[in-house]
Amino acid sequence: MNITKAIIACFSPTQTTLRILQAVARGVGASEVFVLDLTLPEQETRPLPEVGGALVLIGAPVYAGRVPAVAERRLRRLQGSGAPAAVVAVYGNREYDDALLELRDLAIELGFVPVAGAAFVGEHSYSTPGTPIAAGRPDRRDLGEAEAFGAAVQARLAAIKTLSDLQPLQVPGNRPYKPRNPKADEAAPETREDLCIKCGKCAEVCPVGAVAVGETVTTDGRACILCCACTRACPTGARVLEHPRITAWREAAVTRLREPKRPNTFLADTRVP
DSSP, rough: OOOOOEEEOOTTTSSSHHHHHHHOOOOOOSEEEEEEEOOOOOGGGGGOOOTTEEEEEEEEEEEEBBBHHHHHHHHHOOOOOOOOOEEEEOOOOSTTTTTHHHHHHHHHHTTEEEEEEEEEEEOOOOOOSSSSSSSTOOOOOHHHHHHHHHHHHHHHHOOSSGGBBBOOOOOOOOOOOOOOOOOOOOOOOOOOOTTTOOHHHHHHOTTTTTEESSSSEOTTTTTTTOOOOHHHHHHOEEEEEEOOOHHHHHHHHHTTOHHHHEEEEOOOBBOOO
């Protein structure tokens, strides 16, 4: 199979998943790459491109071992139409649990043929300069491995005539998936008014529309998914996540998750003639 077009379809509040998928696309070497970033609320209704003839790179972050519900909902708008797909889960150096399997299963349900899967590490959304968790990931080595993964996917597809020449993709995970625990409280980033310049960046990047900027900045703690896109985007450091529950978890995780984990990659095996 000759792949000349790649489509990146992702949910990526802090852009780490997108950066990794862009590196994968470079490795694939497609002459045409289209980015379909499903992160923001307006993507719920925008028309989606046809995927025919393309390799689709589907990616999402891992929240508590699962694909975030809002990410799943937006990815469900995709129509695979038999196109090959590589699924990528990006986690914060804890575990990816069932998320990669969940992405694989979702891709199949949407009509894709998963040919490869990978789990990469990105800086944890709760990470701060004072309590770093996988800080700086993906780093140069990660992105190099993402490119190598993309090249391996391209090579596997180049070695077959049709997708039926591949066995079903096998990736780690369990069924039923671990439950998505409902949010126990209204924990969310807050705004230090003494630092806030009312630029509105926090509202612009929120994937669920939980932030509103007027005379003050308000946050809907029930809607917030704790992705921390707003804290990363704030130019003055006014947005902070200092809820006691999160602070306690973060402080323990600095030590518990100190050992850097490496990417895991998986390719569908070819069928024996």
